[in-house]
Amino acid sequence: MGVVEVGTTSEVEFTTAYQPIVDTSANGTVFAYEALIRGPNGEGADWVFGNVPVADALAFDERCRSHALSTAFAFGIRERLSLNISARAICHRRHGLYATLRTASQLGLRADDLIFEMTEHDPIPDIEKLGRWISAARGRKVKFAMDDFGAGYAGLNMLLSLRPEIIKLDMALVRNVNTDRTRQALIKGIIDACSTFGCLIVAEGVETQDEFSTLSMLGITLMQGYLFARPELARSLIATSGLVFKAEREAVASP
Numbered sequence: 001m002g003v004v005e006v007g008t009t010s011e012v013e014f015t016t017a018y019q020p021i022v023d024t025s026a027n028g029t030v031f032a033y034e035a036l037i038r039g040p041n042g043e044g045a046d047w048v049f050g051n052v053p054v055a056d057a058l059a060f061d062e063r064c065r066s067h068a069l070s071t072a073f074a075f076g077i078r079e080r081l082s083l084n085i086s087a088r089a090i091c092h093r094r095h096g097l098y099a100t101l102r103t104a105s106q107l108g109l110r111a112d113d114l115i116f117e118m119t120e121h122d123p124i125p126d127i128e129k130l131g132r133w134i135s136a137a138r139g140r141k142v143k144f145a146m147d148d149f150g151a152g153y154a155g156l157n158m159l160l161s162l163r164p165e166i167i168k169l170d171m172a173l174v175r176n177v178n179t180d181r182t183r184q185a186l187i188k189g190i191i192d193a194c195s196t197f198g199c200l201i202v203a204e205g206v207e208t209q210d211e212f213s214t215l216s217m218l219g220i221t222l223m224q225g226y227l228f229a230r231p232e233l234a235r236s237l238i239a240t241s242g243l244v245f246k247a248e249r250e251a252v253a254s255p
């Protein structure tokens, strides 16, 4: 459990849970674990960040990524790690991307095993500057994913400007994809566009066998969601990994 003092009078307790992104073309092996911030009793990220003063948000966010790295290291998780970072934080000199890379280096974790999921809930004021920071980080073999693609501001302009290695289709696009031909057509178009620059696609929030089957038919092999595994704390992740993999295999074995 991490405890971070914020502001002058308060502190915030948090921990990290990990949810696998599975490769359904490889018997459901884990492609990466996404690190997700949680409260001490399993509260969601919004609850945790709701306790953090706005002025401390970037520093706290960086502390969360450090905690995710050190916890994964302590529990012997050696798969790729996918870390959430806001587009604004990437460029922050003190609490941004490079602070996280320094932590990874101190732990002996390889930069090319790290994926940064760019989240953005506000417009990006200077996308060219962001692109320069991302290009520089790619020199260290770091990979970037565009999070929640199809929701909010994570849209076509970012895709075209930043050319991420991975995009994560928002669960709003995935939900009931099996019964909605418009969603299927949109996803086909995204797959076509991404294939022109070698961008991988992850479907987020996959919950049913029917969604899984339709996404597979469309050609998506990387998936994340309750159908495969819920976010788990590192300790229980190790203890239940057999069950996680069993669920993945059953899902993959379906049509």
Ligand SMILES: [Ca+2]
Binding pocket: 034, 084, 117, 147, 148
């Ligand atoms: Ca994410």
